[in-house]
Amino acid sequence: MEKRDVLFISDRTGLTAESYGKSLLSQFPGIEFESRLYPFVDSKERAREVAREINHIVEETGKQPIVVSTLVESESQRVIANSKGCIVDLFGVFIEPLEECLGVESSHKQGISFDPHSHELYQKKIKAIEYALKHDDGCDLANYDDADVILVGVSRSGKTPTSLFLAMNFSLKTANYPLTSDDLEGHKLPSFLLPHTRKMVALTIRPATLSNIRQQRRPSTEYASLQTCQRELRIADTMFKNANIPVFDTTDTSIEEIAGWIVREKRLRDVTELGIGH
Incomplete structure (x- = not known):
């Protein structure tokens, strides 16, 4: 090449x-x-x-x-x-x-773009970044009420980089939650997430791609096997569908495109909730 x-x-x-x-x-x-x-x-x-x-x-x-x-x-x-x-x-x-x-x-x-008049926007961005870092990978679940967006998906589906990109570029307070083995065995979202489904966006990925990513982290383990990835993604997709959570496939997709889709989805949802256009 x-x-x-x-x-x-x-x-x-x-x-x-x-x-x-x-x-x-x-x-x-x-x-x-x-x-x-x-x-x-x-x-x-x-x-x-x-x-x-x-x-x-x-x-x-x-x-x-x-x-x-x-x-x-x-x-x-x-x-x-x-x-x-x-x-x-x-x-x-x-x-x-x-x-x-x-x-x-x-x-x-x-x-x-860094003129003094944008100080308020700059502070909003800093707070969003701090929030994303504090609420990465299922941390500090008690403060999900303050989130603008909550990303959910299986491990290594692209949640953390997307959270930080949304915070840095759109000043959105973004939490992310990785579905655990207990969540997947139960075939339903954990109860503490249910009050926040309107804020949630699910990320999915092709099983083979997920397996390759996991192999880099934990090679030759059940966690990284194609069979495990297929099973987890199949269960997760059913959970998202049952909870009526929008799903975006991150496979071969730039983080800019993923974030742009999430922002459009959030704006559409906000407009619908305000009753605009009805």
Whole structure:
């Protein structure tokens, strides 16, 4: 399989560049991408350092690295653009058409989403992240009343990363609960979850994929066997159906897509409960 270096460059954390860049690169499954993150490239000097690294990769491998940039400051972006990399300027792609359409120049200000007016939203996000960490993997069950979303599913079905993504990107207080062997043997949700079914979203996954994931954690165990995974998922799916809980299959699906589906499902449910459109 062909390999290619990818650099995600930003004047902030780089999460946006990495997220959008990986979504784009997922359209090229025949290439193995080796990624590097370069956050806080917030000066011409730092941009020159990164440009030298880009050029070094070209000299060393003979191939242009893919450079996904969300640099806002034009001087720094120009330094990167003049390197030997294949530049994907995410801001430039959208800013220039908007400037032309609106008839004004953009501010080209770094970190604009972190302006003081967004302090309240920032605090909400921090609280959501703290909540997700505190209520991961079935912890602190007594405080599920405060949850915006409760993810439920068998072990290793993608609940923890999805919880954190929802907290970090949508400021949703997200708890997650792994169905235990006792829950599955009883063929029904534990009683403490029943008052919260309207907040719940279930995650499922293909048995073979789940078995492969579990093998990495506990190889050659009954827990990781395909037969166990098939049985657990079959019982769990019946439980979700009986409780009328929406189910999303995480197999071969990006965390962004999973989270987006959950957010849409939650908004639809909220609108229905408010009686809007009836």
